[in-house]
Amino acid sequence: MSNELAWLSLTELSRRLAAREISSSEIVDACLARIAALDSRLHAFVDVYAQSAIDCARAADLERKAGMVRGPLHGLPIALKDLLHIEGRVTTAGSSTWRGRVATQTATAVERLLAAGMIVLGKTHMVEFAFGGWGRNQPMGAPWNPWDTRRHRVTGGSSSGSAAAVAAGLAPAAIGSDTGGSIRIPAALCGLAGLKPTYGVISLAGVVPLATTLDSLGPLARSVDDAALLAAAMAGYDRRDRSTHGVPDIDFGSALTRDPDIRGTRVCVVSLDPWRGSIEPEVLRARDDAIAALRDAGALIDEARFPLDLDDVMKRNGRIIAAEAWALHRAYIEALELPIDPWVRKRVIGGKSIGAADYIEELEQRRRTKAIFAEWTAGRDALLMPTLPITATPIEEVDEATTPLATFTRAANYLGACALSLPAGLSSAGLPIGVQLMGASFADATLVRLGRAFQRHTDWHLRRPNLAAWETL
Numbered sequence: 001m002s003n004e005l006a007w008l009s010l011t012e013l014s015r016r017l018a019a020r021e022i023s024s025s026e027i028v029d030a031c032l033a034r035i036a037a038l039d040s041r042l043h044a045f046v047d048v049y050a051q052s053a054i055d056c057a058r059a060a061d062l063e064r065k066a067g068m069v070r071g072p073l074h075g076l077p078i079a080l081k082d083l084l085h086i087e088g089r090v091t092t093a094g095s096s097t098w099r100g101r102v103a104t105q106t107a108t109a110v111e112r113l114l115a116a117g118m119i120v121l122g123k124t125h126m127v128e129f130a131f132g133g134w135g136r137n138q139p140m141g142a143p144w145n146p147w148d149t150r151r152h153r154v155t156g157g158s159s160s161g162s163a164a165a166v167a168a169g170l171a172p173a174a175i176g177s178d179t180g181g182s183i184r185i186p187a188a189l190c191g192l193a194g195l196k197p198t199y200g201v202i203s204l205a206g207v208v209p210l211a212t213t214l215d216s217l218g219p220l221a222r223s224v225d226d227a228a229l230l231a232a233a234m235a236g237y238d239r240r241d242r243s244t245h246g247v248p249d250i251d252f253g254s255a256l257t258r259d260p261d262i263r264g265t266r267v268c269v270v271s272l273d274p275w276r277g278s279i280e281p282e283v284l285r286a287r288d289d290a291i292a293a294l295r296d297a298g299a300l301i302d303e304a305r306f307p308l309d310l311d312d313v314m315k316r317n318g319r320i321i322a323a324e325a326w327a328l329h330r331a332y333i334e335a336l337e338l339p340i341d342p343w344v345r346k347r348v349i350g351g352k353s354i355g356a357a358d359y360i361e362e363l364e365q366r367r368r369t370k371a372i373f374a375e376w377t378a379g380r381d382a383l384l385m386p387t388l389p390i391t392a393t394p395i396e397e398v399d400e401a402t403t404p405l406a407t408f409t410r411a412a413n414y415l416g417a418c419a420l421s422l423p424a425g426l427s428s429a430g431l432p433i434g435v436q437l438m439g440a441s442f443a444d445a446t447l448v449r450l451g452r453a454f455q456r457h458t459d460w461h462l463r464r465p466n467l468a469a470w471e472t473l
Helices: 010-018 024-042 050-065 108-115 160-167 184-190 224-234 252-257 273-278 281-296 310-329 342-353 356-379 410-414 444-457
Strands: 045-048 077-081 119-124 173-178 193-196 216-221 266-270 300-304 382-386 418-426 432-439
Touching (some): 010 024, 010 224, 024 045, 024 050, 024 077, 024 119, 045 160, 050 119, 108 224, 160 173, 160 184, 160 216, 173 193, 173 224, 184 418, 184 432, 193 224, 193 444, 224 252, 224 418, 224 444, 252 444, 266 281, 281 300, 281 382, 281 418, 281 432, 281 444, 310 356, 310 410, 356 410, 382 444, 418 444, 432 444
Parallel strands (some): 077 119, 266 300, 266 382
Antiparallel strands (some): 045 119, 173 216, 193 216, 382 432, 418 432
């Protein structure tokens, strides 16, 4: 039973809880057993709250027996990226230098998950200060992509541990953050659904920032349904975070409860002509298969060139990240006696050279670019492109000086868009491939409808890695 439970979605676990076929205690025990058995190899968790999770599961079972059910997430476990504060718990933000930092507040998003009855299994590893797309972390170690048990491959970053935990069945879902692709990159490399909501939809209060004008929180899960359930629980106005003020409500509920009918929905396939030489052929085939699946589901497909230079957008997004990261970490980032990842240190220090006038000009250029994007997307419901041009790289082959994983992901953050990465295939080596749907600001519910329809016509989200080599040790 426990091994079966490890691979069920939140939606299915919720159904079985409601039918009293299983208990929260059984679900949590199954997760903790897999963490104990596999995480020494996987390196997904920084800290596991085993006793707390057991106690909360027992309490959830008692509440359910008493008829006090808070909703579909009540009694279900979740893993959290270690930049979300929980009062009384350490938050490292991926830095060994922060191991003694005990949070004095709880992030709003976590408060809302707890209010929905969710049970926190623990905190997951990440790229130091969330500044990197490969998933490596020299001082604290890099999680192992579970789709290859023989060779250590990257999970992607910066939400590396969150993706590894879900992909290996240690948790049914996890929360990550995304400043230039840090939810979608690991989702694509680990065969998961990863939702980057529009900026301001989910509060960032109580979250260690990387770049305050670009950061987003969002879920990594086995299905779009699960991702939408989590986003709905976390979304909404928060007096502690001004970015949520004036943001329209996203109707995740209707997108979940209604049949995902996408007939007539307009999906623009972004022409890949400028990048074909750098995209793996199997990624291109997966993209073509995704187009066919959406067309079969009733979407209206056209193809067009993106109105902006994505390479320029990627670089400008990186400059803003560096400038804002420098402002946050400048007090200690140059202290060579501190064990900070050298590539993270280099990226942050890169923001030192961006002066106030340059930064203001970058923000103004971003405003102009967002206006061009908004006008271009006015007649389109979503864009489709690969999430990444490549599959998971062996960790020893990573070149931290390059940013191929950000080619198609940074644009969503820079342009104020929402984006959803979906499992869309496996390479000949058995490695996951993802495709990305991108929508205009606050089109999050439309992406959920499209993603749900896509997963009705495909089964890539039901595939799972073969962990027999680890499970028998």
